Amino acid sequence: MNPLLPAMEGKRLGLLREVIPKGALLAVLLNPASQDNFNRQLNDVQETAREVGQQLLVLHARTDEEIEAAFATAAERLAGGVLVAADPFMLSRRERLVALASRYAVPAIYEAREYATAGGLMSYGISLANAYRQAGVYVGQILKGVKPSDLPVLQPTKFDFVINLKTAKALELTIPDKLLAIADEVIE
Numbered sequence: 150m151n152p153l154l155p156a157m158e159g160k161r162l163g164l165l166r167e168v169i170p171k172g173a174l175l176a177v178l179l180n181p182a183s184q185d186n187f188n189r190q191l192n193d194v195q196e197t198a199r200e201v202g203q204q205l206l207v208l209h210a211r212t213d214e215e216i217e218a219a220f221a222t223a224a225e226r227l228a229g230g231v232l233v234a235a236d237p238f239m240l241s242r243r244e245r246l247v248a249l250a251s252r253y254a255v256p257a258i259y260e261a262r263e264y265a266t267a268g269g270l271m272s273y274g275i276s277l278a279n280a281y282r283q284a285g286v287y288v289g290q291i292l293k294g295v296k297p298s299d300l301p302v303l304q305p306t307k308f309d310f311v312i313n314l315k316t317a318k319a320l321e322l323t324i325p326d327k328l329l330a331i332a333d334e335v336i337e
Contacts, residue, residue, distance in 0.1 A: 173229025
C-alpha cells in the first residue's frame with residue numbers, strides 16, 4: 150500500500166472543515182477490515198483533528214449494514230460532516246455512500262472524483278488518470294526492453310480536488326471562494 154494514502158485523510162479533514170460550521174462534530178468512516186490501512190488512517194485523522202481542535206466521531210463499517218448504521222449514527226449525533234476514508238470497499242460502495250449522505254443531508258468528502266461525479270459533495274485524492282498515464286509510460290519502456298527493476302518507484306504528484314456545487318446547493322451550503330479557486334473541477 151502506498152504510505153501516502155493514509156496521510157491524505159488529514160488533508161481531506163481540512164477541506165471538509167472549510168464547509169462545515171465551526172465547532173461542529175465531524176464523523177470519520179473507516180473500514181476496520183483493512184487493518185494496516187485502518188490504523189494509519191485513524192492515526193492521521195486523529196492527529197490532524199487534535200492539531201486543529203476538531204472533535205471527531207469515529208465510525209466503522211465493513212458491511213453494507215454497518216455503512217447504513219454509521220450514517221444513522223452520524224445523523225443522530227448531529228455530525229456536521231462525514232469524511233469517508235480511502236478504502237477499496239468504500240469505493241465499491243460509492244453510490245450507496247453518496248445516497249446515504251444525501252438522505253441524511255450531511256456534507257461528506259471522499260477519496261476519488263468518482264464520488265463527486267456520482268453526487269458526492271467533494272473529493273480529494275490521487276489523480277488516477279495521471280497514475281494510469283505513468284503506468285502506460287512504464288509499459289512502453291518495458292516493451293522497449295527496459296528491465297522493470299531498473300525503473301524507479303514513483304510517488305503520485307498530481308491530486309484531484311472536485312467540488313459538486315449541485316450537491317452543495319441541495320445541502321444549502323456555501324462553498325468558500327478559496328476552495329473553488331483551488332478545485333481542479335467544479336460540477337455545476
